[in-house]
Amino acid sequence: MTDNKHLLLYSIPQLLRWRVKSTPKRPALREKDFGIWNTYTWQDYYDYVRKTALGLRAIGLGKGSTIALISDNIPELLFTAIGAHSIGAVSAGIYQTSMPHEIAQILQSLKATAVFCDNQEQVDKVLDVRDQIPNVKKVIFEDPRGMREYMSDDWFVNIRDLYKLGDQEHEKNPGLFESLVDQGKPDDVCHLCLTSGTTGLPKGTMLTHKNYINMGIQLTEVDQLEPTDEYVSFLPFAWIGEQMNSFGVAMATGITLNFPESVETAMSDLKEIGPHFMFGAPRIYETIRSQIWLKIDQSYWFNKLLYNYFIKVGIKAAHYRMRGKSMPIGLKIKSWLGKQIIFRPLVNQIGFLRLRRAYTGGAALGPELFTFYQAIGVNLKQIYGQTEIVGIAYMHRDGDIRPETVGKPLPGTQCKISEIGEILSKSDSVTPGYFELPEKSAELLEGGWLHSGDAGFIDEHGHLVVIDRISDVMHNKKGEMFSPMFLENALKFSPYIKEAVIYGNKEDFVACLINVDPVVVGKWAEDRGISFTTYMDLSGKPEVAKLIMQEVLDVNSRAEKEHFKIKRFALLYKLLDVDDGELTKTGKIRRKYVQERYQNLYEALYDASVDKKEVEASFQYQDGQSTTVKTSISFYTVKGV
Numbered sequence: 185m186t187d188n189k190h191l192l193l194y195s196i197p198q199l200l201r202w203r204v205k206s207t208p209k210r211p212a213l214r215e216k217d218f219g220i221w222n223t224y225t226w227q228d229y230y231d232y233v234r235k236t237a238l239g240l241r242a243i244g245l246g247k248g249s250t251i252a253l254i255s256d257n258i259p260e261l262l263f264t265a266i267g268a269h270s271i272g273a274v275s276a277g278i279y280q281t282s283m284p285h286e287i288a289q290i291l292q293s294l295k296a297t298a299v300f301c302d303n304q305e306q307v308d309k310v311l312d313v314r315d316q317i318p319n320v321k322k323v324i325f326e327d328p329r330g331m332r333e334y335m336s337d338d339w340f341v342n343i344r345d346l347y348k349l350g351d352q353e354h355e356k357n358p359g360l361f362e363s364l365v366d367q368g369k370p371d372d373v374c375h376l377c378l379t380s381g382t383t384g385l386p387k388g389t390m391l392t393h394k395n396y397i398n399m400g401i402q403l404t405e406v407d408q409l410e411p412t413d414e415y416v417s418f419l420p421f422a423w424i425g426e427q428m429n430s431f432g433v434a435m436a437t438g439i440t441l442n443f444p445e446s447v448e449t450a451m452s453d454l455k456e457i458g459p460h461f462m463f464g465a466p467r468i469y470e471t472i473r474s475q476i477w478l479k480i481d482q483s484y485w486f487n488k489l490l491y492n493y494f495i496k497v498g499i500k501a502a503h504y505r506m507r508g509k510s511m512p513i514g515l516k517i518k519s520w521l522g523k524q525i526i527f528r529p530l531v532n533q534i535g536f537l538r539l540r541r542a543y544t545g546g547a548a549l550g551p552e553l554f555t556f557y558q559a560i561g562v563n564l565k566q567i568y569g570q571t572e573i574v575g576i577a578y579m580h581r582d583g584d585i586r587p588e589t590v591g592k593p594l595p596g597t598q599c600k601i602s603e604i605g606e607i608l609s610k611s612d613s614v615t616p617g618y619f620e621l622p623e624k625s626a627e628l629l630e631g632g633w634l635h636s637g638d639a640g641f642i643d644e645h646g647h648l649v650v651i652d653r654i655s656d657v658m659h660n661k662k663g664e665m666f667s668p669m670f671l672e673n674a675l676k677f678s679p680y681i682k683e684a685v686i687y688g689n690k691e692d693f694v695a696c697l698i699n700v701d702p703v704v705v706g707k708w709a710e711d712r713g714i715s716f717t718t719y720m721d722l723s724g725k726p727e728v729a730k731l732i733m734q735e736v737l738d739v740n741s742r743a744e745k746e747h748f749k750i751k752r753f754a755l756l757y758k759l760l761d762v763d764d765g766e767l768t769k770t771g772k773i774r775r776k777y778v779q780e781r782y783q784n785l786y787e788a789l790y791d792a793s794v795d796k797k798e799v800e801a802s803f804q805y806q807d808g809q810s811t812t813v814k815t816s817i818s819f820y821t822v823k824g825v
Contacts, residue, residue: 188401191436192612195368195393197233197270199435204230207438210411213259216445216453224259226438232259234361236267238353239346240298241364243322247272250294250376254278254287254310255302257417257443260326260343262430264300269374269393270365276376276388277422279769280306281762288313291320294376294388294619298322300343304330307340314339370394375431376619377424379571380768388619389571391427398612399428399574400436402594406581407541411438413460414538418450423770425463425546428575455535462539465546466553467771469564470676472534473553474704476560477679479533481707487526494522498559506558508583527560536562541582543567545575546770550673551587558585566590568650573634574613578648589647599648600633606654607640608633656775658689664747666694668775671739671748678735679704683760685778686750687786693751693825695789697782698732699723699759705731720801720815723755729820736822751825752789756782757801757815788819795819 213224265275376388419426444453501519545567557564565580568590580591597611617625652667668686683699
C-alpha cells in the first residue's frame with residue numbers, strides 16, 4: 185500500500201497542484217449536461233480553480249473573507265471553494281433547501297462577504313433578504329437563465345465574467361496564483377461546515393486542509409481506492425458526508441468525481457456511471473430498499489417465490505461473509521445460485537454492480553436493513569463520526585462486519601468512553617472549534633478530546649457500539665433505560681414505515697407516532713382495491729392501521745427486554761418534513777420540537793381512554809399560503825404488552 189502521509193504537508197490547493205504534476209490528463213471531474221458527460225482533467229480542474237481564485241481576489245475577497253455556497257453539486261462549486269482556499273479565504277456550505285430567513289441567519293452568523301449560487305432560484309432567496317445581509321458584497325451565479333434583469337446591478341456577478349477577471353489578473357502577473365497557493369498551510373481553516381442543528385441554529389464547524397486530507401488518507405488505509413475508481417457526487421455539499429469525499433478522499437486518492445445532471449436524475453445517472461464506492465445517509469438506503477420491494481412485489485409469482493427463498497439463503501450467507509468465515513459448501517452453492525439468478529440482475533438495475541463498498545453514516549441504520557444489503561451482495565458498511573471529525577472516525581473492516589456496531593477506529597484515531605458513557609475521540613481530523621463560539625468550542629474539546637454527545641461502549645471485539653444521543657436516551661418510570669433510535673430503526677426496517685418517533689421518557693410504557701411510506705403503502709392499498717386521495721386519507725384507513733399493527737407486533741416479538749416493547753401508536757396525518765422544522769437537513773428527527781408540535785397527540789398516546797381524537801392539521805405551502813383542516817386520529821393499543 186502506498187504511503188500517503190506526505191500529503192498531510194499540503195493544503196488542498198497545493199495537493200491539487202501536486203495531482204496536476206503527477207497525472208495532468210487523468211479525469212478528475214465529470215458532469216452530465218444535456219445528456220452528455222463532460223470531462224475535466226486534473227489540469228482543467230487546476231486551471232479553473234486559478235481563474236476563479238484570481239477572479240475572487242479581483243472582486244475583493246482574500247484572507248479573512250468567507251464565501252457561502254448554495255448550489256447543487258456541479259464542478260463550479262468546487263472551483264469556487266478551492267479557488268477561495270487558494271487566496272486564503274474560507275468557504276461555507278448552505279443547504280439548497282434552506283428558506284430565505286434561514287439563509288440570512290447563517291450568512292450573518294458566518295460573516296459571509298460573498299455568496300455563490302447555481303441558479304436563479306437560489307439567487308432569489310438571497311435577494312429576498314438583501315437588506316438583512318449588509319456584509320455580503322457580491323453574489324456569483326453559474327446559470328444565467330432568468331438573470332438578465334439582474335445584470336444592471338453590480339451586486340451580481342456571472343461566473344464566466346469572474347473567469348475573465350481571473351485570466352486578466354493572470355496575464356498581468358503570471359506568478360501571482362502560484363505564490364498565493366504557496367502561502368497556504370495545512371492547519372489553515374479552509375471551510376465552515378454546518379452542524380445538523382438538532383438543538384437549534386446550526387454552528388459553523390471550522391475545518392482545516394489537514395482535517396480533510398487526513399480523513400481521506402486514513403479511510404484508504406482501511407479500504408484502498410484506485411485512481412481509476414468512480415464516485416457519484418449526489419449528496420448535499422453542505423453536509424460533511426459530501427465534503428469528505430470531494431475535498432478529502434478525491435484529493436488523497438485521485439479518484440474521479442461524477443456530477444449528475446440534476447437532483448431528480450441522480451439515481452439514473454448513477455446507473456450510467458456504475459460507481460466503485462458510494463456513501464449515503466440511511467434514508468437513501470431505506471428508499472432504495474423500498475424500491476427493491478416494489479420491484480419484487482410487481483414481479484411474476486415465480487420471481488417472488490425465488491426471491492423469498494434466496495433472500496433467506498442470502499441472509500445466512502451474509503452472516504458468514506460479514507464475519508470473514510468460510511461457508512458450508514451447500515450454503516455456498518445456494519448463495520452463488522441466488523446471486524446469479526436473482527441478486528446480480530437486481531443489483532445491476534440499481535447501478536450497484538461495480539460497487540466494491542458502500543458506506544452509510546450520519547444516523548444509525550437498523551441491523552436488519554444492514555444485513556439485507558449484505559444478503560443481496562452489496563458490501564454495505566457502517567461508518568461513524570460527526571461534522572467535527574470530518575464525518576468518519578470509525579468504520580467496519582471487510583470480514584469483520586457486525587451490524588449492531590459501527591466498527592473500529594480509523595488508523596490514527598483514538599477512542600475512549602467517559603465516566604458518563606460519552607464517546608470521546610482524538611485524531612488529526614478533529615476540528616479546532618466552532619466559528620466565533622469559544623465557549624461551545626471549549627465544551628466540545630474539553631480535556632483535549634472531541635466530545636461526541638453520543639452514548640456508547642466498546643464491545644469485546646473492539647468495536648464501537650453507539651447507543652443514542654446522550655440527550656435522547658430515555659428511562660421509563662421504573663428507571664429502565666432504552667434507546668428511541670434503536671426502536672425507530674427496528675420499525676423503519678419495515679418497507680411500510682417511513683419514519684417513527686418513539687416516546688416513553690418517564691412514562692409507564694413506550695409509544696410512538698408513525699409515518700407510513702406513501703409509495704409502498706399506496707401500492708399495497710391499490711392492489712387491494714382500497715381507494716384513497718391524499719396521504720392524510722391513506723394514513724387514516726383502518727386497513728392500513730391493521731397492516732402497521734402487524735409490523736409493530738413483529739418488532740415487539742424481537743424485543744430483547746419487556747420494557748422495549750411498544751404499547752400504543754398512532755399514524756401521523758402528514759409526513760415529517762424538513763421545511764416544517766421536524767427534521768434536520770440530513771433527515772434526523774428534531775425530537776423535542778416534534779413532541780412540542782404534536783403535544784396533543786403525545787398526551788393522547790398516554791391516555792388509555794382515548795382511542796380517537798379530532799385535531800386541526802395545518803399545512804404550509806411554498807408560496808407562503810397555509811391551510812388548516814380537521815381530521816380524526818386513531819390511537820391503537822398493541823396486544824401482549
